[in-house]
Amino acid sequence: MTTQSDDRSPNASSRAPRRGLRAIVAIPLALVAAIVLGFIGFLAQLRNTETRPERPADGIVVLTGGASRVSDGIELLAAGYGKRLLISGVHRTSTMGEISRTVQESQALFACCVDLDRSAVSTRSNAxxxxxxxxxxxxxxxxxxxxxxxxxxxxxxLSHAMPDIALIPYAVVGEKWREEPWWENGATFRLVLSEYVKYIAARMRVRLADLGINVWAEAADRPSGSPPSPRPATAQAN
Structure with a gap:
């Protein structure tokens, strides 16, 4: 006599491999979907035009590494959008005079209201x-x-390092970005993809840090006596 459990056992054993196969297929698909949706969300944050801040702030910080960032920061300072300006990520051998010569029309502001940070070598140390x-x-x-x-x-x-400070973004849009869509220029396309990966890594590290898990210690956290990596006078790897 065949029992009820015996009747079900062949079907149950055949369903198990199918469930395992579906799980094997579903996990990569879910991962790909998360990456694609995340990338779309990242792109939605990128501004295509430069827009002056809606209100002034106490200070202005320029993170070096891209064309016209310093000059745009100086223009904001001259227009009264901040009391002082910090240029973060300046090469240690650069002087205030060398940098001010790149913005001839605002040299007086460098004498009174601009500070240089020569220690930062990454976005994390900028913060x-x-x-x-x-x-x-x-x-x-x-x-x-x-x-x-x-x-x-x-x-x-910056928000992780300074949760008590109100941050007002001023996005600088480069000439290449204006001239053609980013996906049509190979170098810009690679830059955006690379920045997306770094953005995801930064978010993961920050979330883990909030849980008390400190990972991905980097060269930027080395003691100040360690030699810096070589780079242009006012540029960093951002």
Whole structure:
């Protein structure tokens, strides 16, 4: 006599491999979908035009590494959008005079209202040095000047380092970005994809740090006596 459990056992054993196969297929598909949706969300944050901030702030920070960031920051300072300007990520051998010569019309502002940070070598250390500067000055709000493709990651790092400071983005749009769609230029396409990967890594690190898990220690966190990596006078790897 065949029992009920015996009748079901062949079907149950045949269904098990199918469930396993579906799981094997579903996991990569879900991962791909998450990456694609995340990339779309990242692209939605990238501005295509430069828009002046809606209101002034206590200070302005320029994260070096892209064309016209410093000049745009100086223009905001000259227009009264901040009391002082920090240029973060300046090469240690650069002087105020060398940098001011690149913005001839505003050299007077460098003498009174501009500070240089020569310690930062990455977006993460930009955030650390900016936090120190902001707290020393007693500022409560900050305009952030960096390239449009770099802005999402910069805001992640800066907001994590300074949750008590109001951040106002000012995205600098480069000439190549204006001249043609980013997906039609190979170099710009690779830049956007690379920045998306860095943005995801920054978000993951910040979330883990909020849970008390400190991962991905980087060269930017090395002691100040360590030699910096070589780079152009006012550029960093952003």
């Amino acid at each position: 650390s040095e900016t936090r120190r500067w902001v707290h020393e000055r007693g500022f409560k709000s900050l305009i952030v000047v960096t390239s449009n493709y770099h802005m999402p990651r910069a805001i992640v790092e």
